[in-house]
Amino acid sequence: MTPGREHPMTPPRNDALNRVVEHLERATRVVALTGAGVSTEAGIPDFRSSEGGLWNDLHLMVSLSSWGFRLAPGRFYASILRLLPPLLTAQPTRTHYLLAEFERRGKLTAVITQNIDGLHQRAGSRNVIELHGTYRRAHCVDCQHAYTFEEVQNKIQRQELPPRCHRCRGLIKPDVVLFGDLLPSEALARATEAVQQCDLLLILGSSLVVYPAADLPRQAREAGARLIIVNLEPTPYDHRAEIVIHAPLGEFSQFVGDRMGMNLQPLGVPPQ
Structure with missing residues (x-):
């Protein structure tokens, strides 16, 4: 098995997850790219x-x-x-709150999302680039x-x-953005700038097959950023990522949140 990759059916994934936490702790300009997998865990x-x-x-x-x-x-x-x-x-999930907390701590500079549901903003994220409106x-x-x-x-x-x-x-x-529409040029320009300036691109719940969003990991990689991919299924960029984890996003987010001392709840709600 290639180092850094985990078979989808091999528990536990603690080694790869611990290395994700190490990368996140070292990174200073994280950008998250989120796809449908983030929304499906919210029931969409x-x-x-x-x-x-x-x-x-x-x-x-x-x-x-x-x-x-x-x-x-x-x-x-x-x-x-x-x-x-x-x-x-739909209500925000642990993944939405994880990214909002990263931004609050000054570690995450932007969330680029392919989702249209507004759950990132409801969880507290402020700099959200909505590629699909x-x-x-x-x-x-x-x-x-x-x-x-x-x-x-x-x-x-x-x-x-x-x-x-x-x-x-x-x-x-x-x-x-409907099928047959072009992506908003302003949103795409902001997303391009964000990935070219980040030092770590965290890709969550995206199959990375829909362009031009699927080209953002290439741009980040060529600008020197590391890629971490968390998705249930393989993606075309798995071979270019530092770490790939095929696991439910809720489990991933809870592990990272626990390790980094985060309360993945709405503000004012105590940890369980």
Whole structure:
């Protein structure tokens, strides 16, 4: 077995986990790149897994694409309503609190996330770069007037489907990157700058197959940063990482939090 790698079914993983803690303690400019695996532990379905991924439903994939929004906005919002319940009830996990605590201690400079759920911010992270946008905001596609999620939700509850702008009657679009959309250039530029300046890129719950986000580890590595990957399944970058751990993120985060004296709870909640 290659040094630094652990077979997914080989417990315990304490040696690799201890080395992760050592790297995190030495690092001064950590950046986290988080994918769907962080959100699935909060009960939010992912899009691309072979078992249960939302993109396995071709009709849903088309409905939630950029052209699906343009051609059939009513169907688009009907599909959105199917996905909302887990987003609305999800709570931050130990992994979200771990990253927020790293930032609070001045060790982590940014969280780059492919998730749209806003759970990093709810856990206390401040510098969050949302590559795929967020469902918490929306805008009119014609006049660009901004809407909060609550404002759009109120329109939907009044049976206004699709919701339209109160100023110009243009369609309201959630601020999420749909299938067929380009990533927001500002977010991508910030992410690129962050990984090029970090000394450790901590990759959590990402398959690293969706570009251009999947190119960020290469950029970090070429700038001299170390890579640590924690994901249930292998990724294309495993061979370039300092440490790879195939384990549930909750277990990883609890181990690291315990070793580094962190309370992975909401502020004001005592450790259990």
